[in-house]
Amino acid sequence: MLNPADAAFLDRLRAILPEGTLRTPESRHLEEPRGRWHGIAGAVACPATTGEVATIVRAAAEARVGIVPLGGGTGLVGGQVMPDGPLPLILSLERMTRIREVLPRENVLIAEAGAILADIQAAAEGVNRLFPLALASDGSCRIGGNLAANAGGVNVLRYGNARDLCLGLEAVLPDGSIWHGLRRLRKDNTGYDLRNLLIGSEGTLGIITAATLRLFPRPAGQGTALFVVPSPSAALDLLALTQDHLPGLVSAFELIARQGLEFLSETMPQVRHPLADPPDWMVLIDLGLPTGLDPAEALEALFVAGAEAGLVTDGVIAQNEAQRHDFWTLRESLPEANRHIGAVSSHDISLPLSEIPAFIDRAGPALARLGEWRINCFGHLGDGNLHYNVFPARGQSRADHEGARDAIKTCVHDLVHEMGGSVSAEHGIGRLKVKDLETYGDPAKLAAMRAIKDALDPLGIMNPGAVLRQAK
Amino acid sequence: MLNPADAAFLDRLRAILPEGTLRTPESRHLEEPRGRWHGIAGAVACPATTGEVATIVRAAAEARVGIVPLGGGTGLVGGQVMPDGPLPLILSLERMTRIREVLPRENVLIAEAGAILADIQAAAEGVNRLFPLALASDGSCRIGGNLAANAGGVNVLRYGNARDLCLGLEAVLPDGSIWHGLRRLRKDNTGYDLRNLLIGSEGTLGIITAATLRLFPRPAGQGTALFVVPSPSAALDLLALTQDHLPGLVSAFELIARQGLEFLSETMPQVRHPLADPPDWMVLIDLGLPTGLDPAEALEALFVAGAEAGLVTDGVIAQNEAQRHDFWTLRESLPEANRHIGAVSSHDISLPLSEIPAFIDRAGPALARLGEWRINCFGHLGDGNLHYNVFPARGQSRADHEGARDAIKTCVHDLVHEMGGSVSAEHGIGRLKVKDLETYGDPAKLAAMRAIKDALDPLGIMNPGAVLRQAK
Structure with missing residues (x-):
């Protein structure tokens, strides 16, 4: 069991650190972007050197006080805030920016x-x-x-x-x-x-x-296009075609769904839509090419090849840097539009690439059994990484469906797991998905993780309760 | 302390495995390419399934018998042969080839x-x-x-x-x-x-x-060139120039020294030298390009740019697949020519890229204090990975210098370590470099490695004595 970062501990720590290193936590040290947790802390330590970090960790180990390391605080799974337990010390790297x-x-x-x-x-x-x-x-x-x-x-x-x-x-x-x-x-x-x-x-x-x-x-030339595709399966074949045409030169391949474009029109009308009619599915393709290959020409050739193969039905190719910027603004505004609408449950999942179409086909009907939803499925198709977000039907709000979140999450994660996917593609486990890891993780891997944690951090002081449940 | 894989253990194991799984070791199970160690074993187990591997490991854990896993046996640091200690069981994956x-x-x-x-x-x-x-x-x-x-x-x-x-x-x-x-x-x-x-x-x-x-x-087109460079420093600048010209498209960038070419002429005269006079230094550059970029043209443009910058003084560009094959044969014959000559000591080292010229400048004079040597320094310059091999002077043999090997190795490794490099770039630690790891490894990392080993393999049965010294 850990001890709290109490006044006596903080006094000892203050005495061995340069003045000003130990500070009173501000709200930014205790909050996370989704507002699901509020952190606690005895103090925040802001070391200026690696040596000071080591001094702090040694002192915390001696006193068996938990440490919550803090970077920019932008994580989405609560890894940066400890909401309960013996008061920890926050160790913020904010002064080590060199x-x-x-x-x-x-x-x-x-x-x-x-x-x-x-x-x-x-x-x-x-x-x-x-x-x-x-x-x-x-x-x-x-x-x-x-x-x-x-x-x-x-x-x-x-x-x-x-x-x-x-x-x-x-x-x-x-x-x-x-x-x-x-x-x-x-x-x-x-x-x-x-x-x-x-x-x-x-x-x-x-x-x-x-x-x-x-x-x-830096690539000599960059090019971006939005191509309309008839289906996620076609998008996947187009990805393979693109990589075959330009091995190693495709920087991004992002999937965008009609629902996301509608959310954008609704909540952020200032964002330009390069295609007049929002298609069911489109992809943003970004290339970085060497001297000798013209990005617009390469994208035109890709469009022709994709159209011939029945994989592309419409599209626009950025003709200049301003248009390129517009295309990316569209893509990067999707999460903000989502936040304006307010998801009941959002999921950062990955799947084996070739399972993505089947997942999309199956997930919608499975969720429909739990209620009426609007689904925005978008993300890094090239990596098999979807942000599969579930929203209330038009006219309803997330508050109407708080009780459904767990069932939705379980429905999505069960299907992802069954299809060989991951319930955390890029956001991590933090505190949000500790139980998911226990549920879906491979038992041999979990046992190895626990053994490694206990071997390297036998006192359990490092970010207690994140990734692995805190040993009692 | 481990127990030997004795007759009683092998009988128990035989009883729980399909017939034919447990076999008498053949010489190929006990040898390694450099002939520095000869392995021992109670038996070799050749499981056909992952389940059988698990059965064998469980039995070995129960009896606390060491296991030496064996793949193709081509490793160069003795990781695949245990030369002494309680008789281990060799676990060969040779039947799991699907x-x-x-x-x-x-x-x-x-x-x-x-x-x-x-x-x-x-x-x-x-x-x-x-x-x-x-x-x-x-x-x-x-x-x-x-x-x-x-x-x-x-x-x-x-x-x-x-x-x-x-x-x-x-x-x-x-x-x-x-x-x-x-x-x-x-x-x-x-x-x-x-x-x-x-x-x-x-x-x-x-x-x-x-x-x-x-x-x-697969890249649409491949191209290979041999460019003569005035120095290793120029080779390094040419590497940067090549990557700037063709970001992400350079497959290999290999350094070749005059000494290696002379060894080739001496021991393998059948290997073609595309350049009439062996230069002090040259590089083999290999490109894999997409449709729309011609490999020969790209290499010509690179030659011109390199020559203008004073980084290339001569060169040949493969005009067809046969020439490309010849260039690679030259490169890939260097290790065999080395074996014919017989190195006193060979080193698989890596360095921060920009330290390579200084390392080459310093290593020669440092070694000269230990005797008269021929040095063949070649390898994967693009990765900062040199095979820095030290040979006896002409007319002498490695046998004349057996006593000097440790001093040579220490001289090279000390310098590599001082310059922020690694004493095992790609071959690993095995049993050959356990002491090097102890000498040059970071103490905190070594302690973490030992803790991880003890946590995951508390009985110490997995490949005893490789990487980490066997706990007594």
Whole structure:
């Protein structure tokens, strides 16, 4: 059982840290975007150096006080707020924002965990390089949190998840030791993959303090199109066709449903719709091409090939950067429109690519047995990652259906699980999906996870209750 | 302390396995390519199913008998042979060679651990796809071993290491439980990354029995060139230039030194040298391009740009598939020529890319203090991975210098470590580099590795003595 971060503990901590490191929590330290949890804390520690992080973790371990690591606080599964239990200490990386090194010659950048994602993207751009991690929360999420949660986003198809963009980590482990693992190596087979173990562990195995990140050359030309497709199955075949035409050059392949466009018209009429009539299904295709290949020409050739194969029925190709921006604005406004409508239940799921059409076919009728809903199914089709969100019928509100949320979630997750999918594609487990993990997780994997947690954090002080239920 | 796989244990095991599963070890089960170790074993078990693997592991756990997992036996660091200690059981995956599924629509293939790498490559080619893992031992290594060792090879620059090519695993954990993790998902953030923990753990945390592998579209055109560069530093700048010209399309970028060409002329005169005079340094560049970009034209443009920048002084571009094959034969014959000459000490190292020129500048003089050597420094420059091999002076043999090997190795590894590099880039730790890992590994990481090993394999039965020293 953990001890609270009480006055005596905080006094001891204050005495061994620089003045101003220990602070009174502000509301931003205790809230999360969906407003489902409100965090508690004895104090928030804002260390300025890795050494100070280690001092804090050692003190918490000695006193057996829980630590909740905090990045930008943009996570959607409650990994960043502990709502009950013995008062924890929040450890915010907000003062560790330095970009330590930019090495364009080797396509590497080293940033502290508190660096804002947009600042890292800008630093890369400043040396004519690309850091491809791109999320809606670019401007406020922090790289340590992105890595702890293994963030996804719109460029995973081409560049991979956050874990694929990281070459090395510096981290403080639960005993307060510092792992100096800021390697700049593309190949390093010296022992177990501690880097990937910490990435995606959501602060339950240690605190990432800095990371070596991969940069990429910037494509010479970028092109974007919206293609109308007759069905999700056609969209999938079009994805394969696109990749066959342009292996390794497709940056994003996003599915957009009519329902999403209707929500946009209803709640955000200022967003431009490049296609006059909202189609049932369309895809946004984004290419990054080398010198010698013209993006518009490549997209026209793809349109012709897709139309000949019966996979595309209409479309628009961005003719300039302004249009490209419009297409992306449309795509990126979908989540905000969703928030205006108010989902009863939203799901961040992934499926084996070829199961997606069957999932969409089956999920609608299964949910119809629970009531009348509007469904907005959109997302990163190229990654098999759908945001499958269920809304009340027109004229009703989410408040009318609070009681149905669990049944809807179970219906969707059961089907996803049956079809070999994941109930958390890119958002993680946090506190929201601890029970889902227990329900759907492989028992041997769960046992291994518990053994690893107990081995690395025997006192259970790291982000208590996230990912794994807190041992009593 | 482990117990030997003695007659009583083997009798019990025989009784619970299908007839013919337990066999007498043949020499191929006890040897490794470099002849530095000879393995011991009570028997070799050749299970045909994952269930049989689990039965064997459970029995070994009950009796506390060590298990040495065996794939194709091609590893270069002795991970596959246990030379002393209580007689282990060898568990060979040689009968589990099935390719269970090929799913071209989603670019996925599922293979059992004993499948030969070349057979997987061929199965991918059969559906017009590419499985890009490519090693000298293609024809005999097995995918389970490739994953257990996180194999590298010539296409890492573009497609990543073995770990980057794997979406899911089925594995038997040290308690005999089966992890059913054959996911076909591109995104799955449900808990700790057990997949990457097992990959690269060299059989010390469990036995991989099957894997879901990523396939890729085949490039429309491939092109290969040999460019003469004035120095390793110029080679590095040329790498950056090549990636800027053709982002994501460079499949290989290999460094070749004059010494390697001289060894080839001396020991394998039948191998063609496309350049009349052996240059001090050259690079082999391999491109895989989409329709619309001509490989020869792209390489010519690169040559012009490289020459203008003073990075290329001469070169040949393959004009047809036969020439392309010749260029690659030259590259791939270098290790065999090395074996004919006989290295005193060879090193599989990696460095931060921008440190490579300085490393090459410093390593030669440092080694010269230990004697007179011929050095062949070649390898996967694009990955920062050098095979830095030290040979006796002309007229002498490795036998004349057996006593110098440790000093040479220490000299090279100390320098690599000092410069932020790795003493095992792609071959792993096995039994050869256990002491190196202890010497150069980060203490916090080593402690975490030991804790993980003890948590998942508390009896220490999995590949005893590999990666980590066997606990007494």
